[in-house]
Amino acid sequence: MDKKEFIARRVAKELKDGDVVNLGIGLPTMVANHVPEGINVYFQSENGFIGLGPAPEEGNEDPYIVNAGAQCVTILPGGAFFDSSTSFGIIRGGHVDITVLGALQVDEKGNLANWMIPGKMVPGMGGAMDLVTGAKKVIVAMEHTVKGNHKILKECNLPLTAAGEVNLIITEMGVIEVTDKGLVLKEINPEYTIEEVQAATEAELIIDENLKKMEI
């Protein structure tokens, strides 16, 4: 299975019945395809609605119903449209249970950097800073390394998106919880050894005493 697909499936297991969820662009968006059976979650789109549904069938696109990446989507029955201040009232006010985002870097203090590389790429933070600050649970979903370089660091050196707000890091190698004591490896993909995961991680990992096999 594709790494991204694997990560998205594991993230989906974090969803609980009734959760309000905001998914970032890219890998996080794939989580929507794997909501566990028997539960209802409500996807929020920060550009102004709740009840985000799948892409419309060809020919049924409504150009005014798009997600935060400007792709045509649908709204499910029971959804609602609102303006940007209400949308971010929902986000900042703690009414989003889970937000799932990618990262350029994340560190052992729960700091996240995902909005700019000085001198190279400055897309802007969009809604990410509000989402990471406001959501009850922040999950970073990403490949563990980029071109062999560490992304899970002792300390981020790129400009932060938010300080100390990340709760969980899910990669193809394992599931890592951010705690007061540092990063705790809670689950490991059996395709890797603990040593391999540590080698791919700059920050020191605390191995959970009940370390589990990462399953999807």
Next chain:
Amino acid sequence: MDKKEFIARRVAKELKDGDVVNLGIGLPTMVANHVPEGINVYFQSENGFIGLGPAPEEGNEDPYIVNAGAQCVTILPGGAFFDSSTSFGIIRGGHVDITVLGALQVDEKGNLANWMIPGKMVPGMGGAMDLVTGAKKVIVAMEHTVKGNHKILKECNLPLTAAGEVNLIITEMGVIEVTDKGLVLKEINPEYTIEEVQAATEAELIIDENLKKMEI
């Protein structure tokens, strides 16, 4: 003509085409009956709508369409309902052109007291503080004295509703503008002499060099 009716009619002459207007309870409400012909003004009701219309015919009352005094009213075509934060966004944000209120006291600095008499009557300020602070033009409409006592003072001694926000005072005796230099008598009801108006006013009146006859 009844004093209150006379005052309300004179206040109505201040209205301009397109004005958004909020009228307080009592005498100010009577202003709505005298909007000059040929102009449209839009009455705002701080409990949550714009386009306040007259009382409904008997039998046509909608208990959910009431003014800020809980009386059944109507909404005119082109009106809109909103919540209290939007309502006071309109008020505080300077989108109300004129507010007309009664006063217990008003003084030469434009201070207004109309929400409590310590130890006696404490109804609360309701929306008055926001209205007086936010409206572009604040008109105090009231009888010049109460039981022979002054209401237009050198300095209010009751708790203020707002400091320095009153623009115009309209009574049965005349029209008084609040200026940096003090209270300027702009118009006088020909039934009274300047001396009589001054005697009924604690604050010193500056007589406008173009003092006009107060007409309705």
Next chain:
Amino acid sequence: MNKIVSIEEAISHIKDGMTIMIGGFLGCGSPHRLIDALVEKGVKDLTLICNDSGFPEIGSGKLVVNRQIKKLIASHIGTNRETGNQMNAGEMEVVLVPQGTLAEQVRAGGSGLGGFLTPTGVGTVVEEGKEKIEIDGKTYLLELPLRADVALIAGHTVDKFGNIVYHGATRNFNNLMATAADLVIVEAEEIVEVGAIDPNHVVTPGIFVDYIVGGGK
């Protein structure tokens, strides 16, 4: 997730000493059946946040008359003589707040803001004990957010997920309080199926609502 419950079950979450918000403006848009149930249940020592204390026989004023309120935060109490009586006798603490400030405090509480700067109340007793901040030469009061344990609100048409459409002037504080309490109970005039409300017409999204009671129709 079935949100529709009996009034008794909904009210069972309200305990002595809690802070509650109740929607409505002089009773218009108040959840009257929930208020009646609270009066009957007799929970006490409540802190009540609402626009006004209604009338003795209408709206949240009934809770004042029944002496269930320890502290009242409101903008207007003039239509319920009993509120003034208890306040003057020192039996109930009353905090009077300008209506626009109160609305904004509830909105701030629901939207994660730590406070806001308003010109309302500057130069009056409302500024007592508050920080004053000058911005571009104009003075503002720093006002803080308000939240509650439970909000009791009223909606006109409510779908089974809790999406609310209001009618007329009933929206007032209901739409704001729905965002600012740990538990939100809406009393529906009419309950409809999910999907029956146009998503462009929803005023309060259903994610804010925990329980629905009703419906009159």
Next chain:
Amino acid sequence: MNKIVSIEEAISHIKDGMTIMIGGFLGCGSPHRLIDALVEKGVKDLTLICNDSGFPEIGSGKLVVNRQIKKLIASHIGTNRETGNQMNAGEMEVVLVPQGTLAEQVRAGGSGLGGFLTPTGVGTVVEEGKEKIEIDGKTYLLELPLRADVALIAGHTVDKFGNIVYHGATRNFNNLMATAADLVIVEAEEIVEVGAIDPNHVVTPGIFVDYIVGGGK
């Protein structure tokens, strides 16, 4: 009071050096015909406040490409390479603002608030130069209001008084910007008679709107 004017007349109010707001989110809900007219007119040295700078060929991004913007205040510029180019070349000043903060700044500008406290941006470069205020042990940034000379917004159904109903996700910043500019111009998808819109469904009350252009239908 006839608010319906030609695009030319509406645009005639926009002068070099003004601060303008333009609604929309990556072009969705942007007033496209007004933007095209602005491009054609060529007014320059504008300060532009908008959620994002769209795409080079869509939305407010066209004004960037045409080099009419001196300063841009936005939350996202990643979809318009020309914005980054001009920023890096020092040809355009760009202020990046978290989207929720930007929305709230516009709302504050329109509703008479002197500012608000948000936790967003604490511990990041966003906090640079801003006052930090601690409330109940939590740190917030004091963010200030934004206003403009002119707001260009788009509405779906607009009555002749300017009441607006939006469709889908087009509401975004339009509803906020309508309150926060000295002059507000709405581009209507469809113009209807006064009274045709249910007052319970109005999202932006017509009192905020000065001019209406349109309607496509």
